[in-house]
Amino acid sequence: MKKFPILVVVLLFLATFTNAQSKLYNTLIKGGRVIDAKNNINALMDVAIKDGKIAKVAQNIDAAQAEQVVNAKGMYVTPGLIDVHAHVFWGTQPNSYLSNGDVGVTADGFSFRSGVTTMVDCGGPGYKSFDTFKKNIIDKSQTRILAFLNIVGEGMRGGDYEQDVSDMDVNLAAKAALDNKEHVVGFKLAHFTNPDWTPVERIVAAGKLANMPVIIDFGGGKLPIEDLFFKYLRPGDIYTHVFTELERRDPIVDLQTRQLRPFVIPAQKRGIIFDVGFGGGSFNFNQAIPAIKAGFLPDLMGTDLHTGSMNGSMKDQLNVLSIHLAMGMNLQSVIERSTWRPAQAIKRTELGHLSEGAIADIVVLSLRQGKFGFRDIAMNRQEGTQKLECEMTIKGGKIMYDLNAIASPIAK
Amino acid sequence: MSRLFFLCFLALSVPGFDAYSQGVVSKKRIYGIVIKGGHVIDPKNNINEVMDIATEIAPPSIKGQPVAEPKIALVAKNIDTALALQVVNAKGMYVSPGLIDIHTHVFYGHSKSDYLSNGSVAVIPDSYTFRTGVTTVVDAGGAGWKSFQTFKKNIIDISATRVLSMLNIVGEGMRGGEYEQNIGDMDSEKTAAAALENKEYVVGFKLAHFGKADWTPVERLTKAGKIADMPVMVDFGSGNQSLEELFFKYLRPGDIYTHSFCYVPGVREPIIDTETKLVKPFVRKAQQNGLIFDIGFGSGSFDYRTAIPAMKQGFYPNTLGTDLHASSINGAMKDQMNVFSVFLALRMDIPSIIKAATWTPALTIKRPELGNLSKGAVADITVISMREGDFGFKDIVGNRQEGKRRFECQLTIKGGRVVYDLNAISSKPHLQ
Numbered sequence: 142m143k144k145f146p147i148l149v150v151v152l153l154f155l156a157t158f159t160n161a162q163s164k165l166y167n168t169l170i171k172g173g174r175v176i177d178a179k180n181n182i183n184a185l186m187d188v189a190i191k192d193g194k195i196a197k198v199a200q201n202i203d204a205a206q207a208e209q210v211v212n213a214k215g216m217y218v219t220p221g222l223i224d225v226h227a228h229v230f231w232g233t234q235p236n237s238y239l240s241n242g243d244v245g246v247t248a249d250g251f252s253f254r255s256g257v258t259t260m261v262d263c264g265g266p267g268y269k270s271f272d273t274f275k276k277n278i279i280d281k282s283q284t285r286i287l288a289f290l291n292i293v294g295e296g297m298r299g300g301d302y303e304q305d306v307s308d309m310d311v312n313l314a315a316k317a318a319l320d321n322k323e324h325v326v327g328f329k330l331a332h333f334t335n336p337d338w339t340p341v342e343r344i345v346a347a348g349k350l351a352n353m354p355v356i357i358d359f360g361g362g363k364l365p366i367e368d369l370f371f372k373y374l375r376p377g378d379i380y381t382h383v384f385t386e387l388e389r390r391d392p393i394v395d396l397q398t399r400q401l402r403p404f405v406i407p408a409q410k411r412g413i414i415f416d417v418g419f420g421g422g423s424f425n426f427n428q429a430i431p432a433i434k435a436g437f438l439p440d441l442m443g444t445d446l447h448t449g450s451m452n453g454s455m456k457d458q459l460n461v462l463s464i465h466l467a468m469g470m471n472l473q474s475v476i477e478r479s480t481w482r483p484a485q486a487i488k489r490t491e492l493g494h495l496s497e498g499a500i501a502d503i504v505v506l507s508l509r510q511g512k513f514g515f516r517d518i519a520m521n522r523q524e525g526t527q528k529l530e531c532e533m534t535i536k537g538g539k540i541m542y543d544l545n546a547i548a549s550p551i552a553k
Numbered sequence: 554m555s556r557l558f559f560l561c562f563l564a565l566s567v568p569g570f571d572a573y574s575q576g577v578v579s580k581k582r583i584y585g586i587v588i589k590g591g592h593v594i595d596p597k598n599n600i601n602e603v604m605d606i607a608t609e610i611a612p613p614s615i616k617g618q619p620v621a622e623p624k625i626a627l628v629a630k631n632i633d634t635a636l637a638l639q640v641v642n643a644k645g646m647y648v649s650p651g652l653i654d655i656h657t658h659v660f661y662g663h664s665k666s667d668y669l670s671n672g673s674v675a676v677i678p679d680s681y682t683f684r685t686g687v688t689t690v691v692d693a694g695g696a697g698w699k700s701f702q703t704f705k706k707n708i709i710d711i712s713a714t715r716v717l718s719m720l721n722i723v724g725e726g727m728r729g730g731e732y733e734q735n736i737g738d739m740d741s742e743k744t745a746a747a748a749l750e751n752k753e754y755v756v757g758f759k760l761a762h763f764g765k766a767d768w769t770p771v772e773r774l775t776k777a778g779k780i781a782d783m784p785v786m787v788d789f790g791s792g793n794q795s796l797e798e799l800f801f802k803y804l805r806p807g808d809i810y811t812h813s814f815c816y817v818p819g820v821r822e823p824i825i826d827t828e829t830k831l832v833k834p835f836v837r838k839a840q841q842n843g844l845i846f847d848i849g850f851g852s853g854s855f856d857y858r859t860a861i862p863a864m865k866q867g868f869y870p871n872t873l874g875t876d877l878h879a880s881s882i883n884g885a886m887k888d889q890m891n892v893f894s895v896f897l898a899l900r901m902d903i904p905s906i907i908k909a910a911t912w913t914p915a916l917t918i919k920r921p922e923l924g925n926l927s928k929g930a931v932a933d934i935t936v937i938s939m940r941e942g943d944f945g946f947k948d949i950v951g952n953r954q955e956g957k958r959r960f961e962c963q964l965t966i967k968g969g970r971v972v973y974d975l976n977a978i979s980s981k982p983h984l985q
Contacts, residue, residue: 231677233662233707243711247661247673250680253883277663281673452683452973514977522977542883546945546953 166191166207167538168548173213173505177220178477179494188218190501193538198495211548213505216532219476220493221258221502223483224458225356226381226418226443227251229286230265230274230296238299240265240291241273244448248284251446253534253542255457256504259285259492261483263356263381263418263443264329267296268310268317271325279324283541285502287487289329289356290318292344303332309343315350325351326487327379331358334389338364341373354378354486356416361389367404376412379486382423383415383439384432386519393437394428401435409437414486417465419455419518420445426468426517433468441486442479454516459506459529464515467525472508505533505547582983584637585610585623585969591643591936593628595650596908597915597925605632606648608932610985611969623969625930639971639982643936646963649907650924651688651933653914654889656786656811656849656874657681659716660695660704660726670695670726671703674879678714681877683973685888686935686962689715689923691914693786693811693849693874694759697726698740698747701755709754713972715933717918719759719786720748722774733762739773745780755781756918757809761788768794771803784808784917786847789821796822797835806843809917813846813870814863816856816950823859830862837868845917850886850949851876855895857948864899872917873909885947890937890960895946898956932969936978937962 166189175186175198187202188195204210229248232241239245248260266274266288274296279286291297294308302308318325328351330344341357348355356379359366370380386392393405409415417424417439442465444450444458455461462475484493491500506529513525534542540552584607593604609623634640659678662671669675678690696704696718704726709716721727724738732738748755758781760774771787778785786809789799804810818827824836824846840846848855848870873892875881886892893906915924922931937960944956965973 231661233671246680247677247879249879250676250882254887277673448677448679451680456684456975512976516974516977520981543947544887545943546947551947551951551953 164206164208165189166196168209168211168535168540169202169204169207170211170213170218170503170505171202171204173216173218175218175495176473176476177495178473178481180496182495183473188495188503190535190538193501195495195497195499195501197497209548209550211505211533213547215507217472217506217508219504219506220480220495221504221534221536222256222458222479223259223261223493224257224444224446224479225261225441225483225487226263226416226445227260228265228445228447229260229262229282230278232277236298238297239447240267240270240296240298241277242298246446246448246451248278248282248286251451251457252284253536254531255459256506256531256534257284257458258502258504258534258536259287261287261289261326261487263289263445264291264297264331267291267294268313269294270296271317271321275321275324283536285536286324287326287489288324289327290314290325292328292330292340292347297331304334306339309340311343311346311350314347318347318351318353325353326489327354327356329356329358331360333360334362336362336364338373341369345373345375345378348375348378353488356381358382358418359390363389363391366391366393370404370408370411370413374413377414377486379414379416379441381416381418381443382420383417384425384429385423386425386428387422392428394431399431401432401437406437409440414440416441416443417461418443418445419450419461420447421449421453421455422518424454424517425519426521426523430468433470438470438474440478441483442475454518459531460515463513463525463528464523466527467515467523501535501538503535504531506530507532580633580635582636582638583610584608584626586639586641586966586971587632587634587637588641588643588648588934588936589632589634591646591648593648593926594904594907595628595926596904597912598927600628600926601904604628604630606926606934607632607637608966608969610638613985623932625926625928625932627928628926638985640980641936641964642978645938647903647937647939649935649937650911650926651935651965651967652686652889652910653689653691653924654687654875654877654910655691655872655914655917656693656847656876657690658695658876658878659690659692659708662707666728666732668727668729669878670697670700670728671707676877676879676882678708678712678716681882681888682714683965683967684962685890686937686965687714687889688933688935688965688967689717691717691719691756691918693719694721694727694761697721697724698744699724700726701747701751705751705754713967715967716754717756718754719757720744720755722758722760722770722777727761734764736769739770741773741776741780745777748777748781748783755783756920757784757786759786759788761790763790764792766792766794768803771799775803775805778805778808786811788812788849791820793820793822796824800835800839800844804844807845807917809845809847809872811847811849811874812851812854813848814856814860815854816858825859825862832863832866832868840871845871845913847872847874848892849874849876850881850892851878852880852884852886853949855885855948856950857952857954860899860948864901869901869905871909872914873906885949890962891946893960894944894956894958895954897958897960898946898954932966934966935962936964
């Protein structure tokens with residue numbers, strides 16, 4: 142009689158131990174509403190992870206089959222967010238702006254807490270600086286870092302560097318991109334101020350050589366965007382800072398009539414991809430609100446993260462999504478534009494969705510209700526009643542961030 | 554008719570003239586910012602009630618850099634918003650002095666050894682400060698006397714955050730590994746001399762990560778502290794030496810013991826008895842004598858096994874340093890507001906929490922112009938709201954604590970300028 146309980150304890154211990162070894166899943170996210178645009182899912186589902194991959198997405202997966210359970214009740218579960226427009230090539234090199242300079246930020250400080258698992262550096266390195274970028278940034282970051290290579294060999298060093306047409310070498314840029322295909326997803330042109338189409342011609346030529354998209358920050362040359370969309374860019378190329386209202390740039394909403402210009406939606410239909418690229422100077426309600434009212438939705442929710450935007454109106458990826466909710470876009474729509482659409486735009490279709498077998502980059506979001514305020518870069522204010530908050534970020538099956546410790550057992 | 558037109562024109566073109574158009578006598582705007590209707594907590598001045606705050610008008614900046622820092626002009630009931638260039642609506646929120654994080658690692662860089670001294674385990678301060686209410690950070694031992702000039706050039710000079718430094722007693726700074734075990738590089742005189750030459754930025758000395766049972770590093774550290782008349786901060790490494798001896802034989806009142814709530818018996822002596830879970834009597838005595846106990850939460854130094862019994866027994870930390878670095882930003886620590894919320898969940902009262910990140914650290918680093926809202930103090934101000942809900946907080950070993958409240962930083966003012974505004978609660982500023 143006395144021995145019996147000990148035996149039971151031992152057996153129970155063994156049972157628990159064996160059980161843990163034989164569980165089907167590492168982590169199970171339970172009870173959340175899954176939004177997976179690629180697979181047309183917007184329903185209450187559980188998501189199971191095994192060995193860094195999505196193992197199963199279904200209703201009512203048994204919690205006993207998982208080593209760790211995440212309680213996502215009342216929350217949204219989406220693919221890890223992809224920010225196609227970040228500036229993470231930070232460094233201490235003097236006068237280097239967004240290419241190994243002090244305006245770039247560290248990816249990991251902004252990604253996971255805002256639901257982002259993949260960031261595309263938008264033109265920080267050029268072909269000359271890509272190796273430094275790889276060593277200092279890609280290899281040292283936990284965030285998945287990809288890059289649009291600047292068409293300027295020196296990269297985004299600011300000032301005269303970016304005006305130097307002779308440093309825009311199509312062949313060398315394309316070669317560097319193809320040599321580093323694992324990390325490079327396209328090319329970037331930015332900040333060019335002369336009314337001269339040469340840089341655009343060069344970047345598109347590089348894009349053709351490498352069979353990769355290009356992303357254009359349309360400088361200050363006041364060249365017509367209609368020509369850019371229909372004469373220079375290819376379907377699949379990206380126009381960023383779409384909602385900017387700056388003296389030096391041709392806007393998508395007419396400044397007099399406040400109507401969306403007639404060629405913009407046709408350009409989108411042609412396949413030009415429009416990125417928000419919010420940043421420190423590129424998002425105006427005066428453009429965004431009329432455009433959205435006219436039925437034009439941006440394709441991508443890039444943040445243009447850098448030191449000049451992180452504490453300003455932009456803040457982070459979820460603030461950008463929340464602003465678009467405040468302007469009337471729906472949740473499904475903003476999630477799609479920061480998951481599956483960017484994955485397609487950068488031709489990384491292994492990312493941005495929750496298909497079985499996909500990389501387990503997953504975000505758990507809650508949608509706060511309350512009175513919130515949002516600003517554009519001109520200090521105009523917009524009220525909102527909803528705000529997204531990142532509860533948990535999982536990258537490659539590993540919990541990288543857990544705001545309220547909703548995993549059990551807790552990830553250290 | 555033309556006169557009316559002229560008036561309309563004036564009303565549209567002259568900043569501040571809108572008051573006329575509303576039939577109100579216009580007043581000269583004499584304040585930069587008025588923060589209206591918030592619950593002010595200013596531990597130095599024993600204020601804990603609804604008050605308004607006015608700052609001085611900022612002088613025009615040159616190339617985006619402020620030429621002088623505006624000060625607190627007035628704390629009073631019902632300050633007239635018509636007197637301000639910019640108004641912050643803080644109704645239902647707390648207003649505190651700008652927070653001081655006494656334990657951070659911001660000496661970022663890509664140097665070869667790559668740890669916390671010109672390395673990528675350190676973080677860029679401005680990315681983590683204003684959004685969590687912090688206006689001043691103290692880098693805790695990143696730079697040594699050999700690397701301080703690089704720290705100044707690369708970090709202090711380009712940061713919008715006010716960056717101060719506790720110099721590492723190791724000349725090479727916090728470069729990790731063998732560098733920090735090298736007693737031969739712990740030069741009290743040179744370290745003290747570098748501190749005194751850079752008094753504007755250096756506020757003390759740091760010892761950390763030493764792995765042997767040898768008092769020499771502590772002796773070198775305190776000697777530097779005495780020469781420069783500055784406090785020292787001790788991360789007590791892994792030599793498993795006597796805490797009581799450290800507190801009573803080596804440290805002075807005003808010195809700082811960090812990672813107070815860690816729990817690694819056998820490696821470092823905990824402040825609680827591992828059997829009885831009682832705070833050791835000599836620990837309380839040391840605090841009563843003036844030793845400063847800092848949290849230094851980090852990625853390995855905040856453990857509920859120490860924190861819960863200590864807090865239950867009324868042993869509160871003096872300062873709530875975060876030990877901010879790349880391994881703590883996404884873990885249990887996260888940021889200063891999260892550390893606040895953890896202590897709220899452990900039933901520390903709000904004024905004590907605020908004090909531990911404002912007036913106490915200001916006094917500890919001997920910067921009494923910071924961390925308070927007295928007239929004439931630097932206009933660093935933080936507006937914080939309190940969220941209600943079901944929240945969870947973990948420690949560094951994965952234990953969980955429930956909480957019903959969470960602090961959220963709404964707005965941060967540094968040197969009289971709004972540097973962060975989560976929900977756009979500040980008005981568009983009038984031009985001067």
